[in-house]
Amino acid sequence: MLQNDFYLDPHRLSPEDTAKLDAFYEHCMKHRYFNIGYPESYDFDYSDQKRFLDFHLNNCGAWDEFCNYQLQSFPFEKEVIEYFAGLFKIPFNKCWGYVTNGGTEGNMWGIYIGREKFPEGTLFYSRESHYSVAKIAKILRLPAHAVLADEKGEMVYSDLIKQIKNSRVKHPIILANIGTTVKGAIDNIATIQQKMTEAGFNRQDYYIHCDEALSGMVLPFVDDPQPHTFADGADSLSVSGHKNIGAPMPCGIALAKKENVDSIKVEIDYIACSDKTMSGSRNGHTVLYIWEFIKKHRPDYLRARVANQLALVKYTVDKFRQAGIPAWTQKNSVTVVFPKPSEEVWQKHNMATAGGVTHFVATCHQRNTDMADAMIADVVADFKRRHIRF
């Protein structure tokens, strides 16, 4: 017989633990719009989704196959992937993708597919790539070379070709940044392909994965985007769901050509489903967030939202320059780069720093210039106080 008496024993948090949680809730409420230093936007409202937190939604396996696990959001995931296939210009039936746990997982998946296509391949990525790329190469035991980047963060294509030639690799796997973490730089995949052709490579002999964590939800909504789609030559790509889309939990979208994804497919009898993803259990809630985002925001809204971000970038660069601070940005970038102020200032505004520079990100929840103005005033006053001129 089962003994159910123990269920009667109420298991509640102690008053101290409740107070601790309450204090953390207050902290979150107070700082919910803090973010101008990292690209996570906080203009989302997924209140429709709160009721699903009563369920464990688990999308283990592939959304396009039968799964024995009832509480999955596969039909929504299908619609999400269909939308992103359209956005990144590949016929839906020619690609496969899924909702990831974030940019790193999507990059690992894309690079893994590249490695399965070219088991003797070598990874080439620029020194401005996100730190997780070197980690991924290590995990996959993939020989890897870091290529030079120029002072604005874009890959030095001559160095890419030089390193590929020096390593005598037949099948390079190239990671192109579509928005670097610190400087928002974009590696031009059209230029990469042109240089590879000049170097004697046929297109089918190398692989391009685009890390679009940052700009993947910016470029589709500008008038003159840099090359970043499958039509432009990507073999796979990864976009962040919690950056320019915005979500309460880390998430992302990864897409690759179907013919290449099929090579990593494995049948799993435990869930009566096949698997083509990096994870085992996958978050079924984040699928619903991204689904809601794409369903309720028409393209013209998303274009206006990105236009606002770019206007805030221009405003911030102009204001810095008027004050004599050499701030800069790049085409279609939501990032403003400027010399690193003192620690108290970058910490006060929660801004990231790297190699002598700091950046400001025009996150979508900034509906006016107040946060930018406060940050600029502090940075300008800081350089003035320390008698630093540029």
Ligand SMILES: Cc1ncc(COP(=O)(O)O)c(C=O)c1O
């Ligand atoms: C360009 C770029 N790629 C990849 C990542 C990793 O994404 P995640 O933190 O979602 O794993 C980031 C995160 O900041 C990033 O900026």
